[in-house]
Amino acid sequence: MSGFWTHIRSAVVVVALALACSAASAQTYPNGQVRLIVPTSPGGVTDTMARIVAQRLSESLGQTVIVDNRPGGNGSIGAVAVAHAPADGLTLLVTSDATITANPSLFKLPYSAKDFTPIAVLCRGTPMLVVNSSVPTHSVQELIALAKAKPGLLNYGSYGVGTYAHLSMEDFRKRTGTNIVHIPYRGATPAAQALLAGDVSMLLLNLSSIEAHEQTGKVRILASAGATRAEARPDLPTIAEAGVPGFATSVWFALFGPADLPPELTAKIHADVGKVLDLPQTKEFFAKNSFERVNLSPAGFAKLVDHDSQHWNALIKEVGVKVN
Numbered sequence: 001m002s003g004f005w006t007h008i009r010s011a012v013v014v015v016a017l018a019l020a021c022s023a024a025s026a027q028t029y030p031n032g033q034v035r036l037i038v039p040t041s042p043g044g045v046t047d048t049m050a051r052i053v054a055q056r057l058s059e060s061l062g063q064t065v066i067v068d069n070r071p072g073g074n075g076s077i078g079a080v081a082v083a084h085a086p087a088d089g090l091t092l093l094v095t096s097d098a099t100i101t102a103n104p105s106l107f108k109l110p111y112s113a114k115d116f117t118p119i120a121v122l123c124r125g126t127p128m129l130v131v132n133s134s135v136p137t138h139s140v141q142e143l144i145a146l147a148k149a150k151p152g153l154l155n156y157g158s159y160g161v162g163t164y165a166h167l168s169m170e171d172f173r174k175r176t177g178t179n180i181v182h183i184p185y186r187g188a189t190p191a192a193q194a195l196l197a198g199d200v201s202m203l204l205l206n207l208s209s210i211e212a213h214e215q216t217g218k219v220r221i222l223a224s225a226g227a228t229r230a231e232a233r234p235d236l237p238t239i240a241e242a243g244v245p246g247f248a249t250s251v252w253f254a255l256f257g258p259a260d261l262p263p264e265l266t267a268k269i270h271a272d273v274g275k276v277l278d279l280p281q282t283k284e285f286f287a288k289n290s291f292e293r294v295n296l297s298p299a300g301f302a303k304l305v306d307h308d309s310q311h312w313n314a315l316i317k318e319v320g321v322k323v324n
Helices: 002-028 044-061 073-083 097-101 140-149 164-176 188-197 207-215 263-277 280-288 298-319
Strands: 034-038 065-069 091-096 116-124 127-132 155-158 181-184 202-206 219-224 252-258
Touching: 002 263, 034 044, 034 073, 044 065, 044 091, 044 116, 044 252, 044 263, 044 280, 073 091, 073 097, 073 116, 073 252, 091 097, 091 116, 097 252, 097 298, 116 263, 116 298, 127 140, 127 164, 127 188, 127 207, 140 164, 140 219, 155 164, 155 188, 164 181, 164 202, 164 298, 188 202, 188 207, 202 207, 207 219, 252 263, 263 298
Parallel strands: 034 065, 034 091, 155 181, 155 202
Antiparallel strands: 091 252, 116 252, 127 202, 127 219
16 A cells, blocks of 8 residues: 555656646746747638737847748748647647638648647637629528529539538538539639629638728628628628528647647747737737637637547538649
C-alpha cells in the first residue's frame, strides 16, 4: 500500500511541476520572435488579418511578430509547419476554418484538427445568398419555386470544388429538392465576376464583396447564409428562417497553435489577441469588410472546431465529394 501512495505522490509532484513550468512560460511569453504562419499567398482576408494581429501584437508585447506566408498543398504546407513546431507559442497558424475543419475530410492531408490547439477566433464572415438581377426572384421561397418549376435552368457558382460555396449550395440543393447546376471557378473573385455578368444565377458571397453591386441593381441579396442574422444587415432573414430549416454555413478566420500548447500559455495568447481585436482600428477593419467579432474562450473555440469538423465531414460524405 505504501508503494501505491508513493506512486500517487510522485504523480502529483510531476503534475505540479508541469503546471508550474506552464505558468512560468506564460509569464515570460514571448521570449523570442513570434512567427504567424499563413497557408495562403500575400493578400486576401487571411493574410490581412494575420498582419493586423502581427503589427498590434508587436507593439503591445514589445517583441517582433512576423507573418510567414507558406501557400500550397491546399493549406497543408503552412499547417504542417505549425503542427510540427514546438509548443512554445512562438510558431502559430492564422488560417480560415476550412484548413482545419473541412480540408482533412476533403483531401489526403498529413494532419487533422487534433494536431492543433485552438486559441482564438479572429473574425467571422457574413456569407449571403445572392442572385443576379436577371433571375426573377425576390425571396428564397421564390427561388426554390423557380428552381423546381424549371429543373436545371438555374446554376450557382463556387470558388472551386470543395469550397464552402460549393458544399453549402449542395446542402441547399438537397434540402430543397431542387436541380441547380454547379459551375466552379478558381477563387472568389472570378466567381463574383461571373455572377455580375450573369454567367451564374446565384452565389454564396461575403456581404462586403457584393453590397455595392446590390445598390446599383446588378444583384439582389436574398438572405443571410449564417446561423444567425448578420449584424450588418439585421433586416435580412437567414436562409433557415426563409424556409430551409437547418441550413447554415459559416466562414471564420482564427489563430491556432501546435497540439499540447500549455493551457496557461494558450490563455495568455488568447487574452493578448483579444485586446488587438478590440482596438478601434481592428473594429474599423471589421466594419469595412462586414466581419463580425467572435468572442469565444479557447474551450468554446475547441467546441466550434469539433462541431464544424463533424458538419463538413458529414456533408462531404453526403455530397460524395473527394479531391485527390
